[in-house]
Amino acid sequence: MADQLPHVFAVILAGGSGTRFWPASRKLRPKQLLSLAQGEEQTLLGATVERISPLVSPESTLISTGSHLISATRAAVPDLPDGAILAEPLAKNTAPCIAWAAQVIARRDPEAKVIVLPSDQHAADAREFRRVLGLALEEADAGRIVTVGVVPTRPETGYGYIQKGPARRGDAFEVSSFKEKPDLETAGTYVESGDYLWNAGMFIFRAADMLSAVARHLPKLSAGLEELSAADPEATSAAAVARYFERAESISIDHGVMEKESALSVVAGDFGWTDLGSWESLWEFWAKDESGNAAGSEDLFIDAERNLVVDLRTERPSEKAAALVSVRDLCVVLTDDGVLVIPRSESQRVREVVRLLQSRGRDQLL
Amino acid sequence: MADQLPHVFAVILAGGSGTRFWPASRKLRPKQLLSLAQGEEQTLLGATVERISPLVSPESTLISTGSHLISATRAAVPDLPDGAILAEPLAKNTAPCIAWAAQVIARRDPEAKVIVLPSDQHAADAREFRRVLGLALEEADAGRIVTVGVVPTRPETGYGYIQKGPARRGDAFEVSSFKEKPDLETAGTYVESGDYLWNAGMFIFRAADMLSAVARHLPKLSAGLEELSAADPEATSAAAVARYFERAESISIDHGVMEKESALSVVAGDFGWTDLGSWESLWEFWAKDESGNAAGSEDLFIDAERNLVVDLRTERPSEKAAALVSVRDLCVVLTDDGVLVIPRSESQRVREVVRLLQSRGRDQLL
Numbered sequence: 194m195a196d197q198l199p200h201v202f203a204v205i206l207a208g209g210s211g212t213r214f215w216p217a218s219r220k221l222r223p224k225q226l227l228s229l230a231q232g233e234e235q236t237l238l239g240a241t242v243e244r245i246s247p248l249v250s251p252e253s254t255l256i257s258t259g260s261h262l263i264s265a266t267r268a269a270v271p272d273l274p275d276g277a278i279l280a281e282p283l284a285k286n287t288a289p290c291i292a293w294a295a296q297v298i299a300r301r302d303p304e305a306k307v308i309v310l311p312s313d314q315h316a317a318d319a320r321e322f323r324r325v326l327g328l329a330l331e332e333a334d335a336g337r338i339v340t341v342g343v344v345p346t347r348p349e350t351g352y353g354y355i356q357k358g359p360a361r362r363g364d365a366f367e368v369s370s371f372k373e374k375p376d377l378e379t380a381g382t383y384v385e386s387g388d389y390l391w392n393a394g395m396f397i398f399r400a401a402d403m404l405s406a407v408a409r410h411l412p413k414l415s416a417g418l419e420e421l422s423a424a425d426p427e428a429t430s431a432a433a434v435a436r437y438f439e440r441a442e443s444i445s446i447d448h449g450v451m452e453k454e455s456a457l458s459v460v461a462g463d464f465g466w467t468d469l470g471s472w473e474s475l476w477e478f479w480a481k482d483e484s485g486n487a488a489g490s491e492d493l494f495i496d497a498e499r500n501l502v503v504d505l506r507t508e509r510p511s512e513k514a515a516a517l518v519s520v521r522d523l524c525v526v527l528t529d530d531g532v533l534v535i536p537r538s539e540s541q542r543v544r545e546v547v548r549l550l551q552s553r554g555r556d557q558l559l
Numbered sequence: 560m561a562d563q564l565p566h567v568f569a570v571i572l573a574g575g576s577g578t579r580f581w582p583a584s585r586k587l588r589p590k591q592l593l594s595l596a597q598g599e600e601q602t603l604l605g606a607t608v609e610r611i612s613p614l615v616s617p618e619s620t621l622i623s624t625g626s627h628l629i630s631a632t633r634a635a636v637p638d639l640p641d642g643a644i645l646a647e648p649l650a651k652n653t654a655p656c657i658a659w660a661a662q663v664i665a666r667r668d669p670e671a672k673v674i675v676l677p678s679d680q681h682a683a684d685a686r687e688f689r690r691v692l693g694l695a696l697e698e699a700d701a702g703r704i705v706t707v708g709v710v711p712t713r714p715e716t717g718y719g720y721i722q723k724g725p726a727r728r729g730d731a732f733e734v735s736s737f738k739e740k741p742d743l744e745t746a747g748t749y750v751e752s753g754d755y756l757w758n759a760g761m762f763i764f765r766a767a768d769m770l771s772a773v774a775r776h777l778p779k780l781s782a783g784l785e786e787l788s789a790a791d792p793e794a795t796s797a798a799a800v801a802r803y804f805e806r807a808e809s810i811s812i813d814h815g816v817m818e819k820e821s822a823l824s825v826v827a828g829d830f831g832w833t834d835l836g837s838w839e840s841l842w843e844f845w846a847k848d849e850s851g852n853a854a855g856s857e858d859l860f861i862d863a864e865r866n867l868v869v870d871l872r873t874e875r876p877s878e879k880a881a882a883l884v885s886v887r888d889l890c891v892v893l894t895d896d897g898v899l900v901i902p903r904s905e906s907q908r909v910r911e912v913v914r915l916l917q918s919r920g921r922d923q924l925l
Contacts, residue, residue, distance in 0.1 A: 216880075495911050495912060504898075512924060514898070515897070515899075516901075518900070518911065519902050529872075532898075534884070534900060536884075536886065542862075545884065
């Protein structure tokens with residue numbers, strides 16, 4: 194723990210209600226609470242906390258999540274203290290949440306710096322990931338609001354891009370512009386140019402700087418924060434927090450603050466980043482046998498190629514087996530109560546399954 | 560029960576060790592002990608017993624099975640008396656088993672007639688099925704060994720055929736010849752001619768006539784039977800039965816007796832017969848939705864066609880669901896510990912899964 198940095202806090206955004214990993218993900222068990230690393234028990238949230246633990250102490254690590262997920266979230270990060278959970282009574286996108294967290298943290302440490310991280314990403318090279326965050330914290334020390342941009346490896350149309358401006362230090366750059374998800378051709382020109390990075394949704398800043406930025410760009414939200422602090426200086430009492438979220442505009446930190454702010458930096462990072470957004474992306478992420486099949490347990494593939502088998506059944510884990518014979522490019526996902534069979538290339542269509550379950554009122558499968 | 564016929568016994572052959580229905584079928588849970596009727600709990604064996612119950616009393620209904628299956632078999636036919644199970648210590652094909660059963664029954668009732676039935680078939684029209692058996696019993700009364708021939712509905716290459724000879728009475732005919740499984744062209748000529756019936760493995764005879772036929776055609780087996788009776792007149796003591804089976808030649812009743820016997824009749828039957836031999840045949844048997852999908856529970860099909868979903872998981876049965884999206888002509892079979900995904904047209908290849916499990920020593924999945 195000798196490396197942990199003074200005044201550094203983390204806020205991990207763990208409020209997602211992912212339907213993209215049905216039947217594994219559910220309302221009460223969203224993606225960040227799943228164990229999606231191959232053959233591992235750890236949740237994505239737990240892995241995120243562990244990844245930054247050399248930088249940030251448990252006492253300075255906060256988890257932002259929805260009220261309905263408090264106990265499941267606590268169970269996923271048992272080593273964090275009780276006060277680590279920031280529970281949002283209402284989902285109002287990221288700006289109200291991050292502003293609130295900045296307020297809570299600034300009260301605890303006026304010199305605090307904050308690392309905001311999604312809870313559902315993977316970084317293969319954790320050491321490099323922390324080096325990048327260290328550089329981002331140096332930029333934050335200079336009064337910048339900082340984001341991490343992932344060096345793109347393909348013309349991905351599913352992410353936003355950040356255009357680098359003039360270099361500042363090391364891998365840190367001014368931010369020239371934010372770009373929405375591009376079409377394939379545009380994405381290709383972005384990647385070829387070398388000037389663009391993937392927006393990975395990570396933000397690093399001094400708490401006081403974020404509060405100033407919120408005051409400049411989202412004055413109503415800032416007024417709500419002041420009201421919250423007036424009602425409860427710690428800014429954590431349930432009733433005052435509920436009133437704050439009820440009044441808050443639903444807006445992302447990207448639109449509400451980043452795109453309006455001028456003192457922005459981006460640190461380019463290349464640490465084996467994966468955004469686990471679909472079963473297809475999990476197949477890409479997992480190790481595969483010589484036929485391209487990816488499985489988490491000792492499954493049986495006979496004349497089967499490029500399939501993904503995710504077996505999350507809790508019954509008799511050492512004895513179970515999935516057998517795939519003469520099938521190709523399928524995702525097969527098993528839980529105790531659900532099963533999904535879908536072509537890998539269409540794995541986004543799992544949303545249609547969730548909608549069908551909703552329309553049929555089969556709430557216990559949601 | 561007023562219709563139950565005097566002197567009529569049934570012997571239901573329930574020794575199969577079917578691997579063709581993995582992961583549902585196992586060594587200790589072969590096909591006849593599965594519930595394969597859509598949405599029903601009853602086993603195939605239980606349905607077979609129920610189907611003949613208007614003809615044969617529980618006291619006259621015997622189940623022949625392997626020693627290792629005694630308790631599972633008893634559980635499937637709880638209404639039969641304790642003595643109903645004839646346990647074979649060794650599997651020696653059908654002739655030793657049927658001869659033994661004839662001996663046991665002849666001792667109990669010298670005038671006994673016996674209906675031998677497989678335990679894993681389906682008859683949609685049970686009343687017509689019983690009418691056919693009634694006619695077969697009349698033929699047996701005339702001293703014939705009788706088989707039931709199913710009127711073929713397609714040029715099936717998976718069954719043996721029986722060539723009809725001259726008519727005797729009603730739908731009863733002399734047997735002209737038995738034919739092994741034909742190739743497709745030959746099967747086509749069989750079906751077109753109208754002279755051939757499917758061999759469904761049912762045999763009806765007077766117990767004494769079968770014992771005479773065994774004495775004529777299988778003298779060694781007959782000697783073994785005499786030794787068994789000498790050691791135990793009831794022919795049921797475990798040690799004597801074990802010695803009988805140890806010494807017995809492994810041979811089918813078809814090759815050992817039927818193909819050598821001259822006083823044979825076949826009764827042509829058309830009662831919605833189905834031999835459930837593969838997942839593919841189950842798909843054919845089950846009701847389907849307008850897209851050709853067959854399922855036993857409330858599963859979810861989105862842009863999916865002609866699939867079979869068999870969900871035998873015992874956990875939370877009312878809440879579970881399988882979702883198939885954009886897949887065609889697949890069998891998806893679920894148990895608590897196993898899963899199979901295989902194209903319908905290749906469902907016989909499930910044997911390769913069983914062999915792979917054997918080679919890997921995963922005995923608990925066998």
